[in-house]
Amino acid sequence: MVTYIEAASAPYKNTGAIRLYTPDDFAGIKRACQLTARCLDELASRVQPGVTTNEIDRFVFDFGMDHGALPATLNYRGYMKSSCTSINHVVCHGIPDEKPLREGDIVNIDVTYIVDGWHGDSSRMYPVGEIKRAAYRLLEVTHECLMRGIAAVKPGARTGAIGEAIQSFAEAERCSVVRDFCGHGVGRLFHDAPNILHYGRANEGPEMREGMIFTIEPMINLGRPHVKVLRDGWTAVTRDRSLSAQYEHAVGVTAEGCEIFTLSPAGLDRPGLTAQ
Ligand code: MF3
Ligand code: CO
Ligand code: CO
DSSP, X not given: OOXXXXXXXXXXXXXXXXXXXXXXXXXXXXXXHHHHHHHHHHHHHHOOTTOBHHHHHHHHHHHHHHTTOEETTTTBTTBOSSSEEEETTEEEOOOOOSOBOOTTOEEEEEEEEEETTEEEEEEEEEEOSSOOHHHHHHHHHHHHHHHHHHHTOOTTSBTHHHHHHHHHHHHHTTOEEOOSOOEEXXXXXXXXXXXXXXXXXXXXXXXXXXXXXXXXXXXXXXXXXXXXXOTTSSOEEETTOOOEEEOBEEEEEOSSSEEETTOOTTXXXXXXXXXX
């Protein structure tokens, strides 16, 4: 069986070649990304102690429907929710369920809307009520990792420059970088070439060129970097059960550097932290 989401992207295949997009394409993906950013903005006031991740997921689905957008994760490789909700030691791909959020939790909410065939992929961390100092520091370090990675994006540099910027900062802050998941090309496809590693060296990886679009989405742990995937086949957790955080933006490479498509129109890129 082919779902109509799959049918829509059937002409596109991940061949390993890195796609270059036009300015019109940049405008198209930006619309998808901005809808995702608006949804993540709406979630800032809704993430509260007692709210279940299923309720959050339902909001993501309804918000998409209200704005003519499909959540890309729905029916993606057997995934059956509109979002991923990754709490505390969950690194990524947490599956929404009936468990209520608790004061002190940190939760990543990852949303990808498809608008006119374009994939808008972004995630943010949300503190639930008051959180511990260590958790707060992890969120600040992880957001800074994302922004340092983005600052390394420019034509002519290699994608390894992104990884080096992230890894060097994370480790200087006595945190670790998850190796098992990476950023990715995005656009007509949800997950496309190139892989964007969040560790490594500036002379590694393909050269960045104007027109490329990809995500940067570092997962940073307070403890060791190792992860395992639970028996549900999705939920990735830290092996040492240390706290893990992640923020994700989608960016397009420009002549000068890059454009961040998923920036919050409300200035809520790091909900619960002091504005930058
Ligand atoms: N949105 C995730 C990413 O940043 C992918 C989630 S795939 C799912 O790439 F199937 F787990 F939802
Ligand atoms: Co992504
Ligand atoms: Co994502």
